[in-house]
Amino acid sequence: MTDHTLLSTDESLPKIAIIGGGLTGLLTATLLERAFIQSTDIQSTDQSSIPQITIFEKSRSVGRLATxxxxxxxxxxxxxxxxxxxxxxxxxxxxxxxxxxxxxxxxxxxxxxxxxxxxxxxxxxxxxxxxxxxxxxxxxxxxxxxxxMTSWGRALADDLQHTNIKFKTRVAPLAQYPQNQTDDKTELFDESGNSLGCFDWVICTAPNGQALELMAESGFTESANIAKPKxxxxxxxxxxxxxxxxxxxxxxxxxxxxxxxxxxxxxxxxxxxxxxxxxxxxxxxxxxxxxxxxxxxxxxxxxxxxxxxxxxxxxxxxxxxxxxxxxxxxxxxxxxxxxxxIVDNNEALGILVDPQHQWVVSGDWCGQGNIESCYQMAVETVQAIKQLT
CATH class of the missing domain: 3.90.660.10 (Polyamine Oxidase; Chain A, domain 2)
Structure with a gap:
């Protein structure tokens, strides 16, 4: 079993936003929840230790295994x-x-x-x-x-215990609205300029064309690499x-x-x-x-x-x-x-991490473009947060 230990019991749990409720987003939330539970041995009644994970999905359903x-x-x-x-x-x-x-x-x-x-x-x-x-x-x-084919995505969503999924919510590009710099958190906004909250980590799981738009002029240190996979x-x-x-x-x-x-x-x-x-x-x-x-x-x-x-x-x-x-x-x-x-020479890009902002860009396109890549990128994301938190 892969060790997803994330935090020791005396550390505070970060507030995490996941942009996109496709399989990469759902699997990332699933593995993050397991990592929190494993690292703190929390009980469902221990509200002070429950991780705060929010998935923002622009459509009305999850999973992207379309039927x-x-x-x-x-x-x-x-x-x-x-x-x-x-x-x-x-x-x-x-x-x-x-x-x-x-x-x-x-x-x-x-x-x-x-x-x-x-x-x-x-x-x-x-x-x-x-x-x-x-x-x-x-x-x-x-x-x-x-x-x-949608059944598995819905089952993954139903199994999430500590994640809030907000449907029909389109996150605005990170540079579009002034950022709340309090405690080095990232404030997200919807397209109408309404605040969606402040987060310690922001994980973008959108296709790379949409990820480019979300991260444009935001200062994301890996922006140039988003466009590499075609x-x-x-x-x-x-x-x-x-x-x-x-x-x-x-x-x-x-x-x-x-x-x-x-x-x-x-x-x-x-x-x-x-x-x-x-x-x-x-x-x-x-x-x-x-x-x-x-x-x-x-x-x-x-x-x-x-x-x-x-x-x-x-x-x-x-x-x-x-x-x-x-x-x-x-x-x-x-x-x-x-x-x-399209993966050149069969070399996957891997997730893109900005440690300073605590932003991650992920998705199946960071791997081989298949469903197993959704899982692999979710594993990489949890490992990155574990190392940097």
């Missing part, structure tokens, strides 16, 4: 799309140990998907070519959250059908065999995921999530969303080969402006 659904008025059943991260891996022993409790409850489950390589049809071919590529097993498992966009297309019988043949188990994930060639599309075949998803109406290629998405990141939807629908039709009778009934499209982290 979208639509309910069919006739059947009452849902289409459901994991339109953000589809799965995650746990390659390090510490992260494997961390997620073990949720695996025991089946909130997290391995996804043993059948994976194919799909070369989309073009003007010279009538149907796509589908070839077996891989079978995801438990040796290097891919995990999903059930019944929705992030690309991603468009996600979400399709739904009334019943399995109305699916195009490319999505049925007979052509050529049952598959769950397709890596797509010869297309703006990158990967296709069949949602209703995932573990604990049997009650869903046929639902398919399609991620566009990151380079294509970045090139078209500012295009009109309706135009993008039309282009991706055309590409999906070439890949899945539907006609009027097998066309999807539900169509939706989402733009992720900051989706993929």
């Amino acid at each position: 979208r659904y639509r309910t069919d008025s006739q059947t009452g059943k849902n289409w459901q799309w994991a339109f953000g991260a589809q799965f995650f891996t746990a390659k390090t022993p510490s992260f494997q140990q961390f997620i073990a409790p949720w695996l025991e409850t089946d909130l997290l489950q391995p996804w043993c998907a059948e994976v194919v390589e799909l070369t989309a049809a073009n003007d010279n071919t009538e149907s796509s070519d589908i070839q077996h590529k891989d079978e995801w097993g438990t040796a290097q498992a891919r995990y999903i959250s059930t019944p929705k 992030m690309q966009a991603c468009y996600t297309l979400m399709l739904g059908w009334d019943e399995v019988q109305s699916l195009p043949a490319t999505l049925t188990s007979q052509t050529p065999s049952r598959w769950d994930v397709a890596y797509v060639n010869n297309s703006p599309l990158d990967r296709i995921f069949i949602e209703h075949q995932k573990p604990a998803h049997n009650d869903l109406l046929p639902s398919v999530t399609i991620h566009a290629r990151n380079d294509w998405s970045e090139t078209h990141v500012d295009d009109d969303i309706d135009t993008i939807t039309e282009q991706l629908l055309q590409a999906a039709q070439h890949a899945l080969h539907w006609d009027d009778e097998t066309a999807p009934r539900q169509v939706d499209c989402h733009r992720w402006r900051y989706a993929a982290t």
Whole structure:
């Protein structure tokens, strides 16, 4: 077990702000709480020793493991799309140990998907070519959250005992309003200039484009490094059908065999995921999530969303080969402006720490841009606070 000892019992506990309620923010709060509890052996009734952690989240929910659904008025059943991260891996022993409790409850489950390589049809071919590529097993498992990808983030938030989450609160850039210099604390403000309080530590877990805006002209000593990781966009297309019988043949188990994930060639599309075949998803109406290629998405990141939807629908039709009778009934499209982290030479940046101000800039983009990186950056943040407090 990693030693997260933070403070001795005779030291006062710092007041900590976390900007962003995504997985990095939630995991950071979780590990900070554990560190405080471990270092002080506090009891829940010992109010004087309870750490003061506040998460400021600009949206109305947490987790960033995004799920979208639509309910069919006739059947009452849902289409459901994991339109953000589809799965995650746990390659390090510490992260494997961390997620073990949720695996025991089946909130997290391995996804043993059948994976194919799909070369989309073009003007010279009538149907796509589908070839077996891989079978995801438990040796290097891919995990999903059930019944929705948002479920784990909400479980993490619910398990927090000493953290206050303030939703629909957008923190203003740190240099926008005069700072309260009392006791070397940082005063945060919302966009309207209302004070959000004074904090000993401020941890920013926003994507690096937003982190740059928050830290601009603030005196953050690591500002130049925020822009080093390059992030690309991603468009996600979400399709739904009334019943399995109305699916195009490319999505049925007979052509050529049952598959769950397709890596797509010869297309703006990158990967296709069949949602209703995932573990604990049997009650869903046929639902398919399609991620566009990151380079294509970045090139078209500012295009009109309706135009993008039309282009991706055309590409999906070439890949899945539907006609009027097998066309999807539900169509939706989402733009992720900051989706993929481009890591040069596989060298992760790591968290950025300003010891003088006691500010930390963190996020999955400081690592490999995946969910395990959220955990790793949370561990680094706790270690940094431990060393500097």
